[in-house]
Amino acid sequence: MKRVITYGTFDLFHDGHKRLLERARALGDYLIVGVTSPSYDNARGKLNVRQSLVERIGNVVESGLADEVIVEEYEGQKVLDIQRLGVDVFVIGSDWAGKFDHLADYCEVVYLERTKGVSSTGLREAGGVLRMGIIGTGRIARRFVREARYVSGVNVEEVWARTHSNALAFVEEFELAGAPETLPDLLQGIDAVYIATPHETHVGFARLALEAGVHVLCEKPMALSVAELEQLSTLADERSLVLLEALKTAFAPGFQRMVAVARSGTIGSIRSVSATFTKLVRSGREVEGPEAGALSELASYPFLAIVKLLGTSPESVTARALKTDGHTVDLFARVNVDYPHAIATATVGLGVKSEGSLVVSGTEGYLYVPAPWWLTDYFETRFEDPRQNRKYYTPFDGDGLRYELAEFSSMIRDGASESFMLRRSDSLAIAALMERSRRDARPFGGTQP
Structure with a gap:
């Protein structure tokens, strides 16, 4: 019997989680799923987990795809689990490519391509997933995509840049769902946008996003004048949208x-x-x-x-x-x-x-x-x-x-x-x-x- 193991938080269980488990199960005869404990999520910097451990385990059990469910409680546990449970294949999403190569000393390591595109089922419902887009492909945008995987209930799906070839390369690098050629096309398919472009463009892009009904997280400084910031704030209030300056400190x-x-x-x-x-x-x-x-x-x-x-x-x-x-x-x-x-x-x-x-x-x-x-x-x-x-x-x-x-x-x-x-x-x-x-x-x- 070929035994496969994978790990995750499995908060707000969605199609992406289901597809990962389906592909993991297809690699063997017996699938073991490790669900992270709250203490381990805290230790590794995972934020915004909305469901309890019992609920998240229930998500995996109800999928009908796991033969066994265990709890991941500490760093280094994967090495012991693989040996203790006689695992043949370790599976994880390609977001983590390279991070678990050391496990190849114990079993086969497979990185599955990232699920592209996750449907939103109402953001204020328990299962809602926030579909994020990015404007810009520079250094800070790259950091943002890497950091987003540590925030439960958020899925970065698309990117737009004034130079379309840069957006296409960005999609390829981070396995996103797409790179629309126009900004209106990007704004049409997302719930919220992160603006990571030069300072002088922030106000214009934020205004377009708010007018399109999209929540805005904008890099600092969001505006270089009080008047412009007040105008954006008024527009956000009128549309009942969140407008937040991305001043990380x-x-x-x-x-x-x-x-x-x-x-x-x-x-x-x-x-x-x-x-x-x-x-x-x-x-x-x-x-x-x-x-x-x-x-x-x-x-x-x-x-x-x-x-x-x-x-x-x-x-x-x-x-x-x-x-x-x-x-x-x-x-x-x-x-x-x-x-x-x-x-x-x-x-x-x-x-x-x-x-x-x-x-x-x-x-x-x-x-x-x-x-x-x-x-x-x-x-x-x-x-x-x-x-x-x-x-x-x-x-x-x-x-x-x-x-x-x-x-x-x-x-x-x-x-x-x-x-x-x-x-x-x-x-x-x-x-x-x-x-x-x-x-x-x-x-x-x-x-x-």
Whole structure:
């Protein structure tokens, strides 16, 4: 008897799950299905699992395709299961191609081609699957597809790009259902879209998607002016659609906990916030074009920290920016944001490197997040008496895009217009800081060599 094994969460059981089990079963005589436990899903960064373990096991049993069902509870269990159960073939979807090659020491390893296209049966019903499309095929779009597999109930199906050949190559690489030639065709076949294109295109694409009745998750900055962001928000409300800025740090568990600790009075009253984000970029979109530069590319992150820690209504904003020969955009900038009882500084750079830390100063102590603070998985509170110091550890899985996608999909299913993690007022305040900084930034040091 040829024994086959496969594993999965099997949440919101749909046609894709059924097809995978059917193809796995066809490879042998006896099919064993491992269903992940909640603790293992948490450990591996799987988000938004909506059904209990009992319900998910029931999904597999009711399919009639499994001869035996087991529970996967920890990393490394597959090696032991394969030996203990006398497995001949290990089967998994091609999303994981290469990840389980080490199991070839114990049995045959088969990666099945990804199921292309999953029907939606009502997004607010238990079995509803969110059909996602992507606009853009760049670096961040690639990360998004990889991260989406860690969010239950989401299926990335199609992609559109202004250069159709790029979209076709993207579909081939990630085994998506298709690459429509026109944007209206993409928007016609999906429930929600992720916009991953250059900054200056965000507003136009978001407007078209909302007008087509599609929910929008848009990369930061969603808009470079307050007026444009307000117009998009109004349109989303009119159409009862979710519009969310994909500012991943806002949705990361570590950042949320850091803000909660800082604002809980642990370090006293906050008097200062200093946030820095720099990276060295020599060429490409970040430093070329009318909307490029350190402020538009990076300032959303320190502005997020400032707004979340000090509020949405600063008294004044001043900025200085540096441009060097051969560049028409800012490669380094510092923004000072004054509040009635606190001051903040945001430092960003594409041509200057600095320590990327976040420091929140209070009347009783201070909070320190080491670089890269925007990927928060660890921070400390420090006091005059070092015996009171405390260290905090939280997960930050993968590239972090899974957190924003999980919140976005939950908002759609729950009919929520905004998330406490990044309220509309937060996005508007960040847009206001961005607009004022880019408009009013004074040059310093002249043109430098």
